Amino acid sequence: AMAESTSTPPLTEIVEAFEELGKILQSHSHNSQRKQHQTLRLDTFSQASTLVSILFSCLGLAFKFAEMEYVSKVKDLVDASRTYDTLESLIDYDVANGTVKSPGSHSRNLRRVRQGLDLIRALFEQFLSTDDYSLRQAASTAYAKVCAPYHSWAIRTAVAAGMYALPSRDQLLVNLEETHQSAEKKMKRYIQASRPVIEYIDRLYLSKNITLDW
Template identity: 35%
Template sequence: MASKGIADAFKELAVLVNTPGLDVPVKNFSDACSRFFVVFKVLKTGMFPRFAEIDYVTKASNLTPTLELMVDRDIEANCVRKVGSHTRNLLRIKRSLEMMRVMCEVLLDTESDYSLRDATFTAYNQVFAPHHGWAIQQAVATGIGSLLPKTLLSGMFNETEETFKIHAQSYVTASASVTNYLDNLFLSKNLGIDW
């Protein structure tokens, strides 16, 4: 069950980010985020916001032990906002986690026949659209149009509607802690969260 693995990984990560005075290891963050690969493989769409960039976190973990140190090194190198910087990619991954959380919230708050396409479009518009130009928004709309119905997706993961709801709610709660930690990390470094 993919959703259980994702929910469990983010619950563990939430414990780390909620531990006062602990810098979050890049490896733990990367391991939790990598759980989404199976979901995107099943969805067979390239519209999701560059989750392949999680690979950068895996590479960064070999060079930098914690997320805070990773951001500090980019600040020292004056490359925080440059394409391909670890910090810029971290911001994009944070937004991807937020998008997944909004999707889950919409699906949990609506009837079971609510379209996965509609939930994804709502989440994209809320999280990513304000940062994307017209051409990217159109490409994403095309990708969203090819998504499977929610009921078929649950079947592909061998999950019932009830197990999906349990795991999605766990992810929603845990990922909120993770993205809040990242927001606070960016703000503590005077980077803001809207760039």
Template identity: 45%
Template sequence: MADSNAERPLRKISTAFKELAATVTSPSPQVPVAQFSHACSLVSPLFGCLGIAFKFAEMDYVAKVDDLAKASSSVSTLVVMVDKDIEADCVRKAGSHTRNLLRVKRGLDMVKALFEEIIASEGSNSLKDPASKSYAQVFAPHHGWAIRKAVALGMYALPTRSQLLTMLNEEEAEAKIEMQSYVNASAPVIAYVENLFHSKQLGIDW
């Protein structure tokens, strides 16, 4: 039984992304770096719940989100942040805010794909299929052989669906609603970031 007084990460995530979706779909969206990085930070515990298979994703994602959160003290919006990197000619350099934004976007994509697969696989207690499919779709094309191999091995140590729900302090029905809510709300947010990259002729496959 879920403890109503305990942390409910899925609810926090879906609420934050609904607010972010409202920002990115407004008539002339100005997306504050602070709002974006805060919403993204709420996703971080999910990678931790998935165990060793996604340890690389958790470490990478958390570091990149932290960088954006720090950047928010000196940069107002995502557009301004990307424009500054373009001016400084450092967009593709390791550690640039823009490069980190692209990596964070990929993390959001991964969770969206994972939730879609979990919802679609109702009745199965294994997360191996949903996690493998979403990894293959989002991360695998950008990873070298060694990381792909490590992830494949780590898939055998994934929690079961019920273990994941326990970690997230959720009941099945509620979790499904919150996951679907994130899927719906994250779609325009991910599209906004991708459009930002395309509008600056930066592309997203690097």
């Protein structure tokens, strides 16, 4: 047993939660004959998404505004889970009301949270692609691919400035309570586990004729 820390490292909790979501999606697609009717409960999904906010404290103070944005969107989904059982029923409600893309709607917040989860996936991918990348380079590339196309000029400028305040690769690992080896394993597991969840959410919108260009 370790003397310094008895808590679970943040990446472990996140990875395990998303692997659980993956299992749920897989089991449902197997037992319903052919029709691939998958179901994800909103409470399960929003709880897993809540865990991700731990990462912000590992990235330093630069992204305080991003943290507040992300946390408020996830909180909205957590609150909505008292009313809606599944991600699909939440979207159905906004489709019926014509509020899918309305500012502050649950469906819009779900889309934002999905982008946050995808951003982390892309960041880990960049982080692992080469040791020569600083965290700033990895995060800039990930952000440019996943979020920048949907963000305003003002936000993109603020994010670009914040990138300079990111910690070094080694400092990030210290903050995450990981070694190079342990972080690599867990980041790969998150990349794998988050992909089906992200694709599932995208398919939900597409199945209701909602485009993904926003």
